[in-house]
Amino acid sequence: MELSQRRKKILRAVVEEYIDSAEPVGSKTVLSRTGLDCSSATIRNELVALDKEGYLEQPHTSAGRVPTAKGYRLYVNELMRERELTHDEAEAINRGLDLRGRGHDKIMDTVGHMATELTSYPALTISAAATVTVKRVELIYLDPNSFIIVLLLTGDTVKNKLVHLPFSFSQVTITRLSAVFNSSFTGIGEEKITPELIASTERAVGDTMGLTSVIAGFLIETLATSRGGANVSGEANLLKLPEFRDPEKAHKLINYLSNSENLASLSASPDFGDVKVLIGPENAALELKDSSVVMASYNAGDNMRGIIGVVGPTRMDYSAVAAKLAYIAEGLSKLLGGGAATSGYGKLMIKGDDSDG
Amino acid sequence: MELSQRRKKILRAVVEEYIDSAEPVGSKTVLSRTGLDCSSATIRNELVALDKEGYLEQPHTSAGRVPTAKGYRLYVNELMRERELTHDEAEAINRGLDLRGRGHDKIMDTVGHMATELTSYPALTISAAATVTVKRVELIYLDPNSFIIVLLLTGDTVKNKLVHLPFSFSQVTITRLSAVFNSSFTGIGEEKITPELIASTERAVGDTMGLTSVIAGFLIETLATSRGGANVSGEANLLKLPEFRDPEKAHKLINYLSNSENLASLSASPDFGDVKVLIGPENAALELKDSSVVMASYNAGDNMRGIIGVVGPTRMDYSAVAAKLAYIAEGLSKLLGGGAATSGYGKLMIKGDDSDG
DNA sequence: GCTTAGCACTCAAAAAGGTGGAGTGCTAAA
DNA sequence: TTTAGCACTCCACCTTTTTGAGTGCTAAGC
Numbered sequence: 001m002e003l004s005q006r007r008k009k010i011l012r013a014v015v016e017e018y019i020d021s022a023e024p025v026g027s028k029t030v031l032s033r034t035g036l037d038c039s040s041a042t043i044r045n046e047l048v049a050l051d052k053e054g055y056l057e058q059p060h061t062s063a064g065r066v067p068t069a070k071g072y073r074l075y076v077n078e079l080m081r082e083r084e085l086t087h088d089e090a091e092a093i094n095r096g097l098d099l100r101g102r103g104h105d106k107i108m109d110t111v112g113h114m115a116t117e118l119t120s121y122p123a124l125t126i127s128a129a130a131t132v133t134v135k136r137v138e139l140i141y142l143d144p145n146s147f148i149i150v151l152l153l154t155g156d157t158v159k160n161k162l163v164h165l166p167f168s169f170s171q172v173t174i175t176r177l178s179a180v181f182n183s184s185f186t187g188i189g190e191e192k193i194t195p196e197l198i199a200s201t202e203r204a205v206g207d208t209m210g211l212t213s214v215i216a217g218f219l220i221e222t223l224a225t226s227r228g229g230a231n232v233s234g235e236a237n238l239l240k241l242p243e244f245r246d247p248e249k250a251h252k253l254i255n256y257l258s259n260s261e262n263l264a265s266l267s268a269s270p271d272f273g274d275v276k277v278l279i280g281p282e283n284a285a286l287e288l289k290d291s292s293v294v295m296a297s298y299n300a301g302d303n304m305r306g307i308i309g310v311v312g313p314t315r316m317d318y319s320a321v322a323a324k325l326a327y328i329a330e331g332l333s334k335l336l337g338g339g340a341a342t343s344g345y346g347k348l349m350i351k352g353d354d355s356d357g
Numbered sequence: 358m359e360l361s362q363r364r365k366k367i368l369r370a371v372v373e374e375y376i377d378s379a380e381p382v383g384s385k386t387v388l389s390r391t392g393l394d395c396s397s398a399t400i401r402n403e404l405v406a407l408d409k410e411g412y413l414e415q416p417h418t419s420a421g422r423v424p425t426a427k428g429y430r431l432y433v434n435e436l437m438r439e440r441e442l443t444h445d446e447a448e449a450i451n452r453g454l455d456l457r458g459r460g461h462d463k464i465m466d467t468v469g470h471m472a473t474e475l476t477s478y479p480a481l482t483i484s485a486a487a488t489v490t491v492k493r494v495e496l497i498y499l500d501p502n503s504f505i506i507v508l509l510l511t512g513d514t515v516k517n518k519l520v521h522l523p524f525s526f527s528q529v530t531i532t533r534l535s536a537v538f539n540s541s542f543t544g545i546g547e548e549k550i551t552p553e554l555i556a557s558t559e560r561a562v563g564d565t566m567g568l569t570s571v572i573a574g575f576l577i578e579t580l581a582t583s584r585g586g587a588n589v590s591g592e593a594n595l596l597k598l599p600e601f602r603d604p605e606k607a608h609k610l611i612n613y614l615s616n617s618e619n620l621a622s623l624s625a626s627p628d629f630g631d632v633k634v635l636i637g638p639e640n641a642a643l644e645l646k647d648s649s650v651v652m653a654s655y656n657a658g659d660n661m662r663g664i665i666g667v668v669g670p671t672r673m674d675y676s677a678v679a680a681k682l683a684y685i686a687e688g689l690s691k692l693l694g695g696g697a698a699t700s701g702y703g704k705l706m707i708k709g710d711d712s713d714g
Numbered sequence: 715g716c717t718t719a720g721c722a723c724t725c726a727a728a729a730a731g732g733t734g735g736a737g738t739g740c741t742a743a744a
Numbered sequence: 745t746t747t748a749g750c751a752c753t754c755c756a757c758c759t760t761t762t763t764g765a766g767t768g769c770t771a772a773g774c
Contacts, residue, residue, distance in 0.1 A: 101519075136497075138505075140493075140495050142493065150497060150505065150507055150517060152497075152499070152519070158505055161458065161460075162458075162460075162509070162515050235592070236608055236615065239604040239607055239611070240608060244604065247596040247602060247607065250604065251593055254593040255593055
């Protein structure tokens, strides 16, 4: 059953007041916040209804109301007013996004800090590429025992490694290897780099010292680790929130967030180019059942997708957070994805059970 | 005045019991812990004396004793028993230190996590080089608009950057630049890369497009940022400690630690090759007055010094922490500094006021 | 002189009791 | 359907009491 206009107004007031104050909201407060032309008793009746429908709940009988996950969901989907960024905020983000010429790792790091700064919640950055291949292999001969491997990957990431070996080789060998790798190992995925390919390359260049497998090993390792990554920053911000007055709670959440595999699983969902909100129990992970996650994804070019998000209590200023993240993601898409901005706030992707109880 | 044997024994018991329990220690507990052949009344008399001398204090009149910074200092300097690592611990560290072929950044990161894991305190890693210079510059031509800069620095660190420009250049230009940079920009410090040098180089190669200054800019930036760095990991571990039951306290400390400039200043002290303990008020920073820092430094080769340390409450298991850090530092020196192990636990460097009051 | 049994004393922390007030649900009338 | 009115609930806060670990002191003993 669709809620009446008045109930929606009341629900919105409760949610927003609670977001501000972190205290259960009473009928009188709702009255003054909505400015409705009725008495607090009427509000109380409505609150009872919203309670019965599962949008609100009471910590105890004689307390005010607190939104449930269902209440927040409705708020996010329908009630929340779109929050425009102030000129200053937009300016600050634009300045922060002037990151041309930095590697993707560095960009993610900076942007994560920016998101923390802007929202005062812990920020998470996730990147994932469908496929990563090597575009170019370059070997730099240093001395008879060492050389540098430089790999250019899709996504214009450059990786390098200095190799130091206990036996010596010539510049010519390194040059020849370089050529071979560029012709046989570029443009292929990690799974195509088989022991057979390595062995046949070894034979082709007459490498009896195992240089080929050293280089191939680095290729495999790099491709594997470059597929994606995840990071958190600003975890300490949780400690300022009343919902984390208990250090044990904060510790559990921070611990969960510090494991990048956990974060990566957050990106598993199939949306692309929208802001996504996961409220409390909508989160798959047990550790996040009391928290909300807001994420925006962006196009990082070369088949790569990035996510910038924040984690906080369910009592979160969704509107402001969503607007900021969307703006950041849009900027990143422009910066990295060659202009194809894919994110736009206003059409939030909805995940979660919205059916009536 | 030198303390009597018995008082030392009692002080040690108080410190160790307090490290274990985090509760003020009473005379009976001391009795059972020391096994001294006297009554608790005698212990009480001794406690009063230790109190007067400033080694112990009472949270309130009718409570047990808690060590003061001075008490911890004496404990660390004289009373603490050297803690040998168990076979398993040493094994674990050795395994964790099998990091050949990783860059220094990655090594610091891994080692920091290891230290956190082993001590369950936040770990900090600091590195500082007296001077960093470029050993080799290599430019890899990709296409008419882009090339990669690869820098080999002292300390065998390799840095790279992909440069993308809005105008085109030839492979020959890049090759020539490469040669020039290798001859004029290697082996010199950041301060020697002057606008004049850049301008004269520009004229010498006939570069009218500003490629020279792009590359030189990267050199300067890289040299500046490679001089040193600092990082923390495992901050959340503080939350498990009773002294940080107040989230505000934890937040302040974590915030302080998250600023790498603050960390860098910790390494300012002149010791090298020893374990260093800074107890409570011995720390210069206000934010650390209630905490202790234990650090071990290692030789990272090529004029580079590294520090691995942990931060915790003054109630810290100094003996175990010092032993672990010393062992790690020793391993790192071997790994990076070419075998010249400089760290040895047992001769702790002492900092702090030890004069009698 | 040092040691120790004994005891009164102190003080934080926990338990128990009391009060106020914000907020509710319900009723009955408009 | 709304609303004034009222009894009721229950947390939050305060005060008081109790408890007990631990002290300092004293006076006797070695």
